[in-house]
Amino acid sequence: MSHRLTVTLLAAALLAACQSNPTTQHSPEAEAAAVAADAYARKEADTGRRDQATLDRIAVTGSRLRSEQAKATAATGLAYAPSAPPPPAPAMMMEYRNANIIVAPQVPPVNAEKYADRDDNPVRRTLDEPVSTFSVDVDTGSYSNVRRMLREGQRPPADAVRAEEFINYFRYGHAGPTDRSRPFAVTTELAPAPWNAKRQLLMVGIKGYDVPKATLPPANLVFLLDTSGSMESPDKLPLLKQSFAQLVTQLRAQDRVSIVVYAGSAGLVLPPTPGNRHDEILSALDRLQAGGSTNGGDGIRLAYAMAKQAFVKDGVNRVILATDGDFNVGTVSQDALETMVADERASGIALTTLGFGTGNYNDALAEKLADVGDGNHAYIDTLQEGRKVLVDEMQSTLLTIARDVKIQVEFNPAVVSEYRLIGYENRVLANEDFANDKVDAGDIGAGHEVTALYEITPVGSGADRLPALRYGGKQVAACASTTEVAHVRLRYKLPGQEASRLIETPIARTSLTAQPSDAFRFASAVAAYADLLRGGQRIDGWNWNDVARTARASAGRDPYGLKAEFVGMIEQANRLVAVKDDAPVIAGE
Numbered sequence: 001m002s003h004r005l006t007v008t009l010l011a012a013a014l015l016a017a018c019q020s021n022p023t024t025q026h027s028p029e030a031e032a033a034a035v036a037a038d039a040y041a042r043k044e045a046d047t048g049r050r051d052q053a054t055l056d057r058i059a060v061t062g063s064r065l066r067s068e069q070a071k072a073t074a075a076t077g078l079a080y081a082p083s084a085p086p087p088p089a090p091a092m093m094m095e096y097r098n099a100n101i102i103v104a105p106q107v108p109p110v111n112a113e114k115y116a117d118r119d120d121n122p123v124r125r126t127l128d129e130p131v132s133t134f135s136v137d138v139d140t141g142s143y144s145n146v147r148r149m150l151r152e153g154q155r156p157p158a159d160a161v162r163a164e165e166f167i168n169y170f171r172y173g174h175a176g177p178t179d180r181s182r183p184f185a186v187t188t189e190l191a192p193a194p195w196n197a198k199r200q201l202l203m204v205g206i207k208g209y210d211v212p213k214a215t216l217p218p219a220n221l222v223f224l225l226d227t228s229g230s231m232e233s234p235d236k237l238p239l240l241k242q243s244f245a246q247l248v249t250q251l252r253a254q255d256r257v258s259i260v261v262y263a264g265s266a267g268l269v270l271p272p273t274p275g276n277r278h279d280e281i282l283s284a285l286d287r288l289q290a291g292g293s294t295n296g297g298d299g300i301r302l303a304y305a306m307a308k309q310a311f312v313k314d315g316v317n318r319v320i321l322a323t324d325g326d327f328n329v330g331t332v333s334q335d336a337l338e339t340m341v342a343d344e345r346a347s348g349i350a351l352t353t354l355g356f357g358t359g360n361y362n363d364a365l366a367e368k369l370a371d372v373g374d375g376n377h378a379y380i381d382t383l384q385e386g387r388k389v390l391v392d393e394m395q396s397t398l399l400t401i402a403r404d405v406k407i408q409v410e411f412n413p414a415v416v417s418e419y420r421l422i423g424y425e426n427r428v429l430a431n432e433d434f435a436n437d438k439v440d441a442g443d444i445g446a447g448h449e450v451t452a453l454y455e456i457t458p459v460g461s462g463a464d465r466l467p468a469l470r471y472g473g474k475q476v477a478a479c480a481s482t483t484e485v486a487h488v489r490l491r492y493k494l495p496g497q498e499a500s501r502l503i504e505t506p507i508a509r510t511s512l513t514a515q516p517s518d519a520f521r522f523a524s525a526v527a528a529y530a531d532l533l534r535g536g537q538r539i540d541g542w543n544w545n546d547v548a549r550t551a552r553a554s555a556g557r558d559p560y561g562l563k564a565e566f567v568g569m570i571e572q573a574n575r576l577v578a579v580k581d582d583a584p585v586i587a588g589e
Helices: 002-020 028-055 062-076 091-100 141-151 163-167 237-248 278-286 296-309 334-345 363-372 383-392 394-398 518-533 544-554 562-578
Strands: 131-135 184-193 196-208 219-226 256-262 266-274 316-323 350-355 377-379 400-411 416-422 442-445 449-458 484-493 501-508
Touching: 131 416, 141 163, 141 363, 141 377, 141 562, 163 416, 163 449, 163 518, 184 484, 184 501, 184 518, 196 400, 196 442, 196 484, 196 518, 219 237, 219 296, 237 278, 237 383, 256 278, 256 296, 266 278, 266 296, 296 316, 296 334, 316 363, 334 350, 334 363, 350 363, 363 377, 377 383, 383 394, 394 442, 400 449, 449 518, 518 544, 518 562, 544 562
Parallel strands: 219 256, 219 316, 316 350, 350 377
Antiparallel strands: 131 400, 184 196, 196 449, 256 266, 400 442, 400 484, 416 449, 484 501
16 A cells, blocks of 8 residues: 555656646656556555455465465566565666666575484394384385485485385395285395394395286275475476376276365365276366365365265275375364374275475375375386386285284394394384284285395394493393294284284294395395485495495396486485585485
8 A cells, every 4th residue: 555655646746747847748758657657556456455355265385485486586587585575666767776776696495395203213132122013114205205306416304214115115026925815925034234244134024915907806096186386397296197197097997086186175076987988087187287275184085085985895995195295274283184094094995195296295294194094105206106106016006905014023132132123113013012903004915015124133243232231130041042033923904804813933043144135135235225315323334335336236137127226326325425515405404
C-alpha cells in the first residue's frame, strides 16, 4: 500500500508540474512516467489481492522458494540476497540507477536432505554379551543415494552411509533352498579379516527361493506418486515416470494398478485398472505434472483406500510410494505417519518406498516408513537403477516369502573374546525380542539375498580392542567346548501365519579357511568402503587402494557391470575424501 501511495503522489506531482509549464505540457517523458506510475499502482493492487488469497491456502516451502528465485534469476540476470527483494523502481528513475546496480552475491541453495543420526555398532566383550540379535534388512537405498552424491562431486555425510545396504546391494551367490519346505537357506563362511589377520570375519548369508515372474500371484499395486512443485527437475518426476513405465510393461491381465498423486491435496489419477491395459496406464503416467506443496499424509490415506478396494486375497497387495522429500502439509508428524502405515500393515497391504532427486530428500522418513510397512526402500538415481529395482528384482520387491525374519548369533566365549556387527545399527533388537512373535522385523522376498558380517577377535590373538577389566568377575568354564565359534539362529513367519519357525546352524572352529571365496572378499571390500566413507575408524590400516585392489580381484561374474562401477566409485570417493585441503562440499550440510 505504501509503494502504491508513493508512486501515485509522484505521478500527480509530475502531471501538475507539466500543466504549469507550457514547455513541458506535452513532454513524452512526463506522460510515460505518469503511465508507468499508474500501471505500477494497478499491479501492486492486483498483487496484494493475489497474495492475500494465496496466504489463505498455500504453504511455501524452502525448495519452492528457491525454485522461484532461480527462475527470476534466469529471467533477469540479477541475483538478490535471501531477504525480501526491493520493489521495482519507477520507469523514470531506472536510467539513473541501472548504471550503479549493486548485485548481492548469489546464495547457494540450502541442502535440506535428512538422515537419521547413527553410530557404528560398538565392539562387544563376549563374556559380558555373548548374544547378538537383529532384524534382517534388504534395503539398498543408501548405496545408490551415496553413489549419486559421489557422481555430483559431493562427499556424503556419514549418516547417509549404512553399511548393510551397501553390502546387500550386490549378489554373492549364496546357496538357495533345495525345496520350498523352508523359504530360504542359511550359509556361513569364516576367514581372516583382510584388514587385520589376527581377527576374523564371519559372513552369514540367506537366500530365498526364487519365483519366475510368470508364476507370481496376482498383484494389486497402487502407485503413490509425489507431484509437488519440487518434483520438476529431470532426476525427479521425469525419471519417476520413465522408471515406472518399465514396470508397467511387465504387468499382466490378472494384476490391478491404481495411480494416486499428491501435491497440495491428494487425487486419484487412475482407478484400479487391469495390468494388461498398458497404453491406458502409460497415458495416465505421461499426463502427470509437478506443482503445489506436498500433502503426503492425505496421499497415503487415499492410496490405502484404493488398495483395499482392489484387494486380492492370497495375492500381492502393495503401495509403492515414490517421492523426493518431506511431507510439508497435512499429516507431517513422522510418528503419526508411522502409526498410520503400521495400522494398514495389519490389513495385509505392504508399503515400498522409492526415493528420487536431491536437495530435500528425506531418507530417514522413507526408510522408516518402508520398515514399519513390511516393505523395502530403494533410491533411484538413474533409469538403469529404476530397471534394476522395478523390473529385474520385481519378484523379490513384490512377493514376500518370509516375514519378521530375525537373526541371533551366540558367540562362544571360550573361542571368541570380542565381536562387532558391521552395519544394521537401526535393526538391532533386544535379545528377548528374538522369540517374541509380536515384535515386527524385516521381510524377505522371492530370490532375495541377505548378507551380514561380524568381525570377531579370537581368544589369545592379542588383537583385543577392549581393555582388560580390573574387577571382571565372569570367567569361561574350564569344561567349555572349543569346537564351535558360534551358533546361528533364525526365526521367520510364513506369509499369513502368526507363529514363527526356527532354523539353527552351528559354526565349527574347523570351518575357518585361509582362502575365502570371491564373494567373501568382495563383501569385505564393500564393508571397508562404507567404513572409509564414515571416517575409516574400524578397519585398522586398510586404505582406499587396498579396498580397490581387493574389489577388483574378487569381482568375478558381473553381468550388469555393477561391481566394475563400484571399483570406479572407490577411486572417486578416494579423491573426494583424501584431499582434505580442497574442503569438498558435504551433501546435507
